Amino acid sequence: MRKVLTLTLAATSALSLLTATPATAADRPRDLPSEVYGGAWTAGHVQGMAIDQRKGFMYFSFTNLLVKTDLQGKLVGSVTGFTGHLGDLDFNTQDGRVYGSLEYKEQESFYIAIFDVDRITAPDMDAQTTDVVKTVYLKEVVDDYVADMNGDGTFDGNVGNTPDHRYGCSGIDGVSFGPEFGKKHGKRKLTVAYGIYANTTRQDNDYQVLLQYDIQQWKEYERPLTESDPHKSGPERVDGKYFAYTGNTTYGVQNLQYDEHTGNWMMAVYKGTKPQFPNYPFFMVDGGARPRTGELAGQPQAERGKLLTLAPGGLQDAATGVRGWQFNGEYGLISLGGGRYYVAKADKVTEDGVSKHTGTAQLYRWTGQSPTPFERLG
């Protein structure tokens, strides 16, 4: 009798578990939660996110702070002490490290920061003394950033209201691993997107500029971060330099993400300000379309470059041919696989009279709808 009762109870609870499961839970990849809270910080706003799905950790960049949490949002550790700008992040599944863009505009130095994330085990680890951060110098970016475009012998520095800075380059922000452009099954490379100053008075700043690097040999370039004495150790040249015509956007690609599900490169931006462009906040590059060499529009001297194709399916502006979507992913965007994504929500809270920035990863799924191709889950 007792045995029968136990069996009945077990069967009943199993059944109730099945029927009580909300419809959206079945849509979630593995056991990823619908939200991961990255905490409240007095640092800058959230700039990018990365995930190690195998080990179950999340990484959030808060401009001058890197935060590591578990998937329940519990703090595991953090890296502090950056005086530069830490932007977008990506996780390299091949070496288990997190890569991020790091800018020192005053020192005219731009780096990829590489975090040995397994060693981030405590709060407030110092970026310069704990050896968890290595950096690789990006000469190509520096050359474009410091370009004296009007040839007056003066480089105008970190200002947007100038003809200087080739292509309007303000540095770098979006980073993502993915295949070589035009080859969906091509070699996996690191793609780095330029920041581009907002400037409505010049015509040579209407492209997103994307650099691709094969990082196989990067170990030899990696150096510790010494802000007082910025090094120049990095690759002499890029493996590919590409241009996507979107119209000028404010600070270029904020978040870049290759998405295997659609085969597209996603680019989330702060909207542009030129009235002749549609100024969408979200663009995608068709990852399978072969780059085509052609004239770069609006350059002071005729110049050819490798042109990328914006993916169809969303909105299209008849006057410029620019294609895009209505979606806000500029604070963080991760493709989780299978058409699932974490998108960062940036917010502010006041704790004990102190204003702090928060960052939360929220789960979305791909719908392919226009004008907004994602919907929130959970």
Ligand SMILES: [Ca+2]
């Ligand atoms: Ca100048």
Ligand SMILES: [Ca+2]
């Ligand atoms: Ca990214």
